[in-house]
Amino acid sequence: xxxxIVGSTALDSIKTPRAEHPRLLGGSASYAAIAASFFAPVRxxxxxxxxxxxxxxxxxxKHGIHLDGLQIKPGKTFHWSGExxxxxxxxxxxKTELGVFETFAPALPAAYRATPFVLLANIAPALQHHVxxxxxxxxxxxxxxxxxxxxxxxxxxxxxxRRVDLFVLNDSESAQLTREDNVIAALPRLHRLGPRYVIxxxxxxxxxxxxxxxxxxxxxxPLPRVADxxxxxxxxxxxxxxxxxxxxxxxxxxxxxxxxxxSVTASFCCEGPGPSRLTRxxxxxxxxxxxxxxxxxxx
Amino acid sequence: xxxxIVGSTALDSIKTPRAEHPRLLGGSASYAAIAASFFAPVRxxxxxxxxxxxxxxxxxxKHGIHLDGLQIKPGKTFHWSGExxxxxxxxxxxKTELGVFETFAPALPAAYRATPFVLLANIAPALQHHVxxxxxxxxxxxxxxxxxxxxxxxxxxxxxxRRVDLFVLNDSESAQLTREDNVIAALPRLHRLGPRYVIxxxxxxxxxxxxxxxxxxxxxxPLPRVADxxxxxxxxxxxxxxxxxxxxxxxxxxxxxxxxxxSVTASFCCEGPGPSRLTRxxxxxxxxxxxxxxxxxxx
Numbered sequence: 001x002x003x004x005i006v007g008s009t010a011l012d013s014i015k016t017p018r019a020e021h022p023r024l025l026g027g028s029a030s031y032a033a034i035a036a037s038f039f040a041p042v043r044x045x046x047x048x049x050x051x052x053x054x055x056x057x058x059x060x061x062k063h064g065i066h067l068d069g070l071q072i073k074p075g076k077t078f079h080w081s082g083e084x085x086x087x088x089x090x091x092x093x094x095k096t097e098l099g100v101f102e103t104f105a106p107a108l109p110a111a112y113r114a115t116p117f118v119l120l121a122n123i124a125p126a127l128q129h130h131v132x133x134x135x136x137x138x139x140x141x142x143x144x145x146x147x148x149x150x151x152x153x154x155x156x157x158x159x160x161x162r163r164v165d166l167f168v169l170n171d172s173e174s175a176q177l178t179r180e181d182n183v184i185a186a187l188p189r190l191h192r193l194g195p196r197y198v199i200x201x202x203x204x205x206x207x208x209x210x211x212x213x214x215x216x217x218x219x220x221x222p223l224p225r226v227a228d229x230x231x232x233x234x235x236x237x238x239x240x241x242x243x244x245x246x247x248x249x250x251x252x253x254x255x256x257x258x259x260x261x262x263s264v265t266a267s268f269c270c271e272g273p274g275p276s277r278l279t280r281x282x283x284x285x286x287x288x289x290x291x292x293x294x295x296x297x298x299x
Numbered sequence: 300x301x302x303x304i305v306g307s308t309a310l311d312s313i314k315t316p317r318a319e320h321p322r323l324l325g326g327s328a329s330y331a332a333i334a335a336s337f338f339a340p341v342r343x344x345x346x347x348x349x350x351x352x353x354x355x356x357x358x359x360x361k362h363g364i365h366l367d368g369l370q371i372k373p374g375k376t377f378h379w380s381g382e383x384x385x386x387x388x389x390x391x392x393x394k395t396e397l398g399v400f401e402t403f404a405p406a407l408p409a410a411y412r413a414t415p416f417v418l419l420a421n422i423a424p425a426l427q428h429h430v431x432x433x434x435x436x437x438x439x440x441x442x443x444x445x446x447x448x449x450x451x452x453x454x455x456x457x458x459x460x461r462r463v464d465l466f467v468l469n470d471s472e473s474a475q476l477t478r479e480d481n482v483i484a485a486l487p488r489l490h491r492l493g494p495r496y497v498i499x500x501x502x503x504x505x506x507x508x509x510x511x512x513x514x515x516x517x518x519x520x521p522l523p524r525v526a527d528x529x530x531x532x533x534x535x536x537x538x539x540x541x542x543x544x545x546x547x548x549x550x551x552x553x554x555x556x557x558x559x560x561x562s563v564t565a566s567f568c569c570e571g572p573g574p575s576r577l578t579r580x581x582x583x584x585x586x587x588x589x590x591x592x593x594x595x596x597x598x
Contacts, residue, residue, distance in 0.1 A: 087480045181386045185523040205504040208521070217595050219516045222507070224484040256598040296516050297596060299555040 001139075002041040003245045005033050005238065006106055006131040007121025008078055009046035009070065012274060015083040015094075016228055024230075024274030025056045026080060028121035028144065031231035032238030034275055035265045036119070037063035038283050039242030043112050045069040045131060047104045049077040059279055068109045073100040088226045089203060108134040117245040120164070121234055122146050125156035132163055140244065140251055142166035143195075144237050150176050162194035165251075168237050170201040183208060187215075199240075199259065201233055209259055213252060218259040221267035221293050228273045232266040235278060239265030239286075264289040300438075301340040301365075302544045304332050304537065305405055305430040306420025307377055308345035308369065311573060313529055314382040314393075320527070323573030324355045325379060327420035327443065330530035331537030333574055334564045335418070336362035337582050338541030342411050344368035344430060346403045348376040358578055367408045372399040387525045388502060407433040416544040419463070420533055421445050424455035431462055439543065439550055441465035442494075443536050449475050461493035464550075467536050469500040482507060486514075498558065500532055508558055512551060517558040520566035520592050527572045531565040534577060538564030538585075563588040 012026030033044045043066045050072065060067055076099035084091045106127055116139035120128040128143055135141075143164040149157050150173060161167055167190065175181050178189040183200045187210040190198045197211040204223070209216040240262030247254045264286055271277040311325030332343045342365045349371065359366055375398035383390045405426055415438035419427035427442055434440075442463040448456050449472060460466055466489065474480050477488040482499045486509040489497045496510040503522070508515040539561030546553045563585055570576040 182523060182525070184521045202504065205501065215521060215595055216598070217518045217521065218598075219518070219596075222483045222514060222516065224481060226481070260598050294598075296514050297518075299515070299517075299559050299593075 001116045001245045002043055003036045003117040003119055003241050004043045004045065004108075004112055004115035004131075004135070004138075005029050005036060005119045005121055005241075006045035006127065007032055007119075007123045007234070008101065009044075009048050010078040010080055010101075011052075012230060013079070013081040014228055014230055014273060015081075016088070016273075017084065017086050018227075019273065021228070021273040023053075023079075024276070025059060026230065026274060027078065028123060028231075028234040030060075031234035031269065031275055031278070032119055032121045032241070033060065033065045034063050034278055035235040035238030035262070035269070036242030036245070037065055038239065038265065038286055039261070040117070040245035042066065042242070043069060043115055045106045045108065045112075047071040047073055047100050047106075049073060049075045049100045052077045063279070069107070069112055071104075071107070075100040082230070084228070088229050106131050116140070117241055118142070119237060119241045120144065120160070121237065125149050125153045125160045128160055129156065129163075132160075140165050142168060142237060142241055144168045144233065145173065147173055147176060158193060164195050166197040166199065167193075167195040168199045168201065168233075170203070170233065174200050184215075197255070201236065203229075206263065207236070207259060209255065211252070211255065216256045216259065218256070218263055219293060219297050221264050221289055222296070223267055223270055226270045227277070229270050231275060231278075232269045235269035236262040236266035238262070260290055260293060261286065264293060300415045300544045301342055302335045302416040302418055302540050303342045303344065303407075303411055303414035303430075303434070303437075304328050304335060304418045304420055304540075305344040305426065306331055306418075306422045306443075306533070307400065308343075308347050309377040309379055310351075311529060312378070312380040313527055313572060314380075315387070315527055315572075316383065316385050317526075318572065320572040322352075322378075323575070324358060325529070325573060326377065327422060327530075327533040329359075330533035330568065330574055330577070331418055331420045331540070332359065332364045333362050333577055334534040334537030334561070334568070335541030335544070336364055337538065337564065337585055338560070339416070339544035341365065341541070342368060342414055344405045344407065344411075346370040346372055346399050346405075348372060348374045348399045351376045362578070368406070368411060370403075370406070374399040381529070383527070387528050405430050405433075415439070416540055417441070418536060418540045419443065419459070420536065424448050424452045424459045427459055428455065428462075431459075439464050441467060441536060441540055443467045443532065444472065446472055446475060457492060463494050465496040465498065466492075466494040467498045467500065467532075469502070469532065473499050483514075496554070500535065502528075505562065506535070506558060508554065510551070510554065515555045515558065517555070517562055518592060518596050520563050520588055521595070522566055522569055525569045526576070528569050530574060531568045534568035535561040535565035537561070559589055559592060560585065563592060
């Protein structure tokens with residue numbers, strides 16, 4: 001089954017303590033779509049400007065990503081610049097130029113409306129609503145977010161949480177939203193906002209899934225060097241949704257392994273600037289790392 | 300088989316955002332010995348003053364801890380006061396009164412010299428050496444430490460690392476010792492200092508074991524409330540060494556499960572002020588939590 005993904009499509013200029021990378025392919029939808037493409041057909045919704053490099057369109061196509069929902073508008077592509085600190089756990093935004101994103105009105109091609117799996121990757125909650133409004137009875141809807149929307153669009157986000165099956169956020173966003181630092185104590189509060197499933201991402205410490213069958217502690221694949229963590233969270237949820245969409249049977253039965261596949265997909269994402277490493281791997285590379293992670297955690 | 304444990308034996312006065320607890324039983328040897336006692340006979344080496352409450356001696360005895368190596372000296376017991384921040388991940392020392400610890404010269408009863416498992420819990424590296432000098436061909440030696448010794452006794456600690464099988468430290472100590480923030484990249488550097496096995500503790504995120512058979516990612520048991528994390532690291536390594544000592548067969552075959560048992564022992568430690576919760580559980584409670592942790596991590 002297919003995954004519909006809406007999110008940002010951008011150019012990212014990234015500084016790390018080791019290097020500077022101008023105008024990489026960026027955006028939550030780009031990372032999530034590439035990650036999901038290893039498992040299932042992907043339909044991407046987004047907008048880019050006329051300056052968007054052809055090579056990035058080719059890259060989407062190389063991954064078999066359907067682009068009928070990608071608008072190319074007069075003007076400039078959304079451009080984000082950021083800088084990472086030495087330990088890669090903190091970053092600061094240097095510049096955000098919205099460009100064509102400022103007036104983005106996502107429109108679903110008719111053929112996309114009944115897509116069974118919907119990933120509302122990180123983007124303004126109003127746009128996430130707008131996409132969800134155009135879908136027809138999806139089987140499973142996941143939403144990601146970021147601190148910015150907690151700060152400036154909280155009512156929209158709260159309303160969204162009553163419409164999704166899975167909500168994905170990181171530990172600091174969880175603390176901000178629930179006013180509870182302990183992630184285990186925060187989980188019931190997050191469920192009370194609506195979603196049946198909640199995943200709290202813990203960066204290099206993995207993630208925690210909470211759902212009707214209790215908790216699952218999902219490990220991160222251990223990396224001796226993180227080149228650039230940009231997009232890792234998007235790749236995680238993209239890989240997860242791709243894996244879920246690819247399989248038959250119930251969600252519940254596949255969800256834990258879906259987190260594991262999301263986790264290893266995200267690990268590759270961290271190993272190169274932007275999505276450069278992620279776009280060079282194969283499904284077999286992912287399988288090898290899932291097998292390795294199994295070995296690393298068995299007791 | 301028995302475990303010999305040397306470390307501090309103290310009174311702890313602990314402030315948390317919720318409560319204040321004066322003169323609890325404290326010290327790395329106390330926590331480690333109680334934790335190990337669920338699995339194997341424990342021989343404790345330490346020193347207390349004449350002010351040391353009788354009820355704490357009774358508590359050691361209740362856990363079957365052999366006290367022939369516990370000196371009771373004229374003067375005051377080592378007293379530590381500390382305060383935890385709201386999220387419990389940081390603490391600051393308010394007062395340290397060494398008391399009888401200032402002149403502590405650990406002496407091994409003759410019957411203890413050939414104890415097969417030796418845990419050098421957190422204490423000055425010179426004292427750890429001094430105990431190790433008195434042992435006879437132990438089967439397995441583990442050492443724990445703290446940032447203080449990295450700051451004021453680094454040459455002693457480095458010399459110790461060439462004499463131990465397992466070195467246990469936390470992520471910030473690892474970063475300080477290796478000048479490498481990434482724990483996975485730090486591990487080879489730590490092995491180069493001597494120990495065949497290294498464990499880096501990650502607090503509520505679990506721990507990582509590195510050894511000849513590669514890495515093991517050990518989860519922490521998820522707790523919705525941490526009453527007091529004091530001694531959790533000591534309980535972890537105590538439980539680990541107790542479990543190792545209890546079993547037949549090789550170290551390598553039992554080590555992963557030993558970390559799991561250490562981890563759940565530490566989780567109980569966090570659930571009450573000082574060792575109050577740890578001293579009220581049974582082996583069956585530990586087994587239940589190991590089973591639960593297995594469920595929480597299976598995929």
